[in-house]
Amino acid sequence: MAPYRLTPRQERYLAWKRAMxxxxxxxxxxxxxxxxxxxxxxxxxxxPGEPVLFRQKRLGRNEELFTLYKFRSMSHGRRVTGLGRLLxxxxxxxxxxxxxxxxxxxxxxxxxxxxxxxxxxxQLRRRMGVYQLRPGLSGLAQVHGRDRLDAAAKAAYxxxxxxxxxxxxxxxxxxxxxxxxxxxxxxxxx
Numbered sequence: 001m002a003p004y005r006l007t008p009r010q011e012r013y014l015a016w017k018r019a020m021x022x023x024x025x026x027x028x029x030x031x032x033x034x035x036x037x038x039x040x041x042x043x044x045x046x047x048p049g050e051p052v053l054f055r056q057k058r059l060g061r062n063e064e065l066f067t068l069y070k071f072r073s074m075s076h077g078r079r080v081t082g083l084g085r086l087l088x089x090x091x092x093x094x095x096x097x098x099x100x101x102x103x104x105x106x107x108x109x110x111x112x113x114x115x116x117x118x119x120x121x122x123q124l125r126r127r128m129g130v131y132q133l134r135p136g137l138s139g140l141a142q143v144h145g146r147d148r149l150d151a152a153a154k155a156a157y158x159x160x161x162x163x164x165x166x167x168x169x170x171x172x173x174x175x176x177x178x179x180x181x182x183x184x185x186x187x188x189x190x
Contacts, residue, residue: 003129010165014133017170021108025101036095039087043071046083050076053096058113059122061134066105068113069096091181097137109170110136111158124155130162140169143176 006014029036043052051072058068071093073084080088087093100106106113113135114122125131141149141157149157161169 003127004159004162005129006132006162006165013166017107017167018104021101024108025098029098029102032095032098035092039071039092039095042083043087046081047072047075054093056115058115058135059131060105060113061131063122063126063131065116066100066113069100070094071096089184094137101137105134107134107136109138109173110134111139111161112136112142112154118151121151121155124152125158128155128159128162130155130158133162133165138173138177140173143173143180146180 040052054070054072054074056068056070057065060066071087073087073093074080084093097106101108110133111125111130114125116122139158140161141154144157145153161173
């Protein structure tokens with residue numbers, strides 16, 4: 001099976017989507033600047049000798065590696081802290097990724113970026129053509145099971161997102177993300 005190829009209409013939508021990503025990420029960063037500062041200070045206070053941000057290599061568009069940032073939720077002992085548990089269940093740990101949306105490494109909506117070691121789902125995504133897209137802060141898999149899904153199910157949602165790429169779907173995923181985050185649904189604290 002050949003990977004899915006974007007239609008000319010979807011290509012045009014991606015250009016428009018990029019402009020919207022920049023505008024919305026900039027707006028969100030302004031609106032969330034004080035809450036992000038409070039979270040950063042709280043993270044620093046819970047581990048004064050540890051970094052505020054967690055950094056990890058992830059795969060982006062065209063399988064290019066980039067550094068993903070999150071507010072640190074674990075101690076050096078690899079244990080989730082009490083604050084970290086709260087950050088994860090509210091998805092506040094993901095907020096630094098808004099800067100990656102601004103720089104073009106990520107999108108607000110798209111398949112979540114993988115770590116390179118996730119070879120099973122990586123191969124599935126490659127065969128499906130998913131790497132034509134920027135990874136997102138949230139995606140179709142995140143609003144349909146998130147941490148409860150296995151690799152094959154996540155890849156199937158990624159493929160469905162790619163093949164149905166359009167404004168209406170992105171708005172739907174954005175709204176469902178807000179509902180899921182507020183309801184703290186489908187989150188596992190590891």
